[in-house]
Amino acid sequence: MEKVKLGAVPYIYPIPIVLVGATVNGRANYAEVGDCALMGIRPALVCVSLGKDHHTTQGIDEHEAFSINIPTQRMLAVTDYCGIASGKDVDKSVLFEAFPGEHTGVPMIQDCPVGLECRVKEAVQIEHRRIFIAEVLECYVSAAFVTRSDRGPQIAELSRLDPILYGLDNRYYTIGAPTGTGYREGASYRNAA
Amino acid sequence: MEKVKLGAVPYIYPIPIVLVGATVNGRANYAEVGDCALMGIRPALVCVSLGKDHHTTQGIDEHEAFSINIPTQRMLAVTDYCGIASGKDVDKSVLFEAFPGEHTGVPMIQDCPVGLECRVKEAVQIEHRRIFIAEVLECYVSAAFVTRSDRGPQIAELSRLDPILYGLDNRYYTIGAPTGTGYREGASYRNAA
Numbered sequence: 001m002e003k004v005k006l007g008a009v010p011y012i013y014p015i016p017i018v019l020v021g022a023t024v025n026g027r028a029n030y031a032e033v034g035d036c037a038l039m040g041i042r043p044a045l046v047c048v049s050l051g052k053d054h055h056t057t058q059g060i061d062e063h064e065a066f067s068i069n070i071p072t073q074r075m076l077a078v079t080d081y082c083g084i085a086s087g088k089d090v091d092k093s094v095l096f097e098a099f100p101g102e103h104t105g106v107p108m109i110q111d112c113p114v115g116l117e118c119r120v121k122e123a124v125q126i127e128h129r130r131i132f133i134a135e136v137l138e139c140y141v142s143a144a145f146v147t148r149s150d151r152g153p154q155i156a157e158l159s160r161l162d163p164i165l166y167g168l169d170n171r172y173y174t175i176g177a178p179t180g181t182g183y184r185e186g187a188s189y190r191n192a193a
Numbered sequence: 194m195e196k197v198k199l200g201a202v203p204y205i206y207p208i209p210i211v212l213v214g215a216t217v218n219g220r221a222n223y224a225e226v227g228d229c230a231l232m233g234i235r236p237a238l239v240c241v242s243l244g245k246d247h248h249t250t251q252g253i254d255e256h257e258a259f260s261i262n263i264p265t266q267r268m269l270a271v272t273d274y275c276g277i278a279s280g281k282d283v284d285k286s287v288l289f290e291a292f293p294g295e296h297t298g299v300p301m302i303q304d305c306p307v308g309l310e311c312r313v314k315e316a317v318q319i320e321h322r323r324i325f326i327a328e329v330l331e332c333y334v335s336a337a338f339v340t341r342s343d344r345g346p347q348i349a350e351l352s353r354l355d356p357i358l359y360g361l362d363n364r365y366y367t368i369g370a371p372t373g374t375g376y377r378e379g380a381s382y383r384n385a386a
Contacts, residue, residue, distance in 0.1 A: 001303060001335040004346055009332040010237040011307050011348065012229065013356055014368055016205055037230030038208055039242040040322040044201040047240060049232040073372055081379030110194060114204050122317050124326055129233040133317055133324060139202040142194040153197055155204065158360040163206055165368060167351040174369030175207055175358060179266055182363040186274030
């Protein structure tokens with residue numbers, strides 16, 4: 001296939017949309033973030049990237065803690081709003097019912113089915129971006145999305161969680177159909193080779 | 194909603210699946226990675242996390258460069274295989290036709306519609322995880338997925354790119370339907386408030 005060069009474009013797609021929560025000047029604030037990722041299971045690591053002058057960034061730097069709250073499609077409008085409005089201009093603490101994370105007190109959004117309480121381990125600044133690598137201290141899941149199994153409590157199937165994806169084409173998407181199982185599709189490939 | 198605590202689980206979902214390419218001992222190698230993210234548009238930043246002893250990691254540390262190649266659902270089996278087999282045991286250079294990135298020579302997978310050539314800016318090690326924050330030097334897109342517009346070449350709609358998602362429930366998923374537009378859904382929310 002012939003290739004076209006688009007220049008320095010970080011085109012990773014799609015990206016999961018989350019709400020990053022922090023306490024800024026004593027008040028809960030939330031930012032919509034797509035620059036967010038899992039960085040490892042054991043230890044439980046995540047990272048987020050924010051503008052260095054963003055209101056939420058100030059709170060993370062002050063408390064070295066933040067929350068990652070994963071919204072559902074039903075929350076799309078308020079989530080997008082958190083990406084438009086700055087906590088410098090409006091009080092976003094009123095947008096969500098919140099509870100404090102047990103270890104750090106960071107605001108966790110009650111309506112999000114999954115919330116991660118995170119403590120910063122490393123902060124890396126590159127130009128105007130501030131990248132926080134953090135450990136997950138606790139994962140809070142709404143009881144309606146938890147199933148019990150022999151291996152202990154498990155999170156329900158992903159389609160029920162109805163997450164918001166973003167495509168860098170500036171569109172939001174749902175998750176689609178399951179197409180395979182990890183470590184199984186490749187086993188077939190190896191056997192066929 | 195009542196919350197259940199699942200402990201230190203980094204439950205971010207879904208995550209985009211990519212193939213990270215590097216030159217290891219003079220040979221192309223590829224790892225399947227879900228621990229990968231966009232970290233900023235300008236500057237164009239990305240990050241990936243790998244086990245410190247992984248074969249690909251050795252090549253990234255040696256050359257301070259890697260590629261991120263985004264597979265399609267048609268490539269699911271070989272992609273999953275790259276997450277099962279180690280380059281220490283098998284020669285994964287034969288799995289894909291590759292071309293060298295123009296700036297660094299890293300192997301770029303011809304069959305992936307989008308490939309990013311990346312140069313490491315920061316490496317952070319936390320326990321056995323090695324996290325590389327990198328700048329994107331060039332984005333290579335298969336011509337069939339590029340449309341021309343007044344704003345120059347653009348990448349075609351996301352559904353045509355047919356990316357692979359992963360859910361931490363160990364299942365792969367397709368992308369679903371578009372549900373909204375960035376910076377527009379929230380404007381309606383603000384006006385309605």
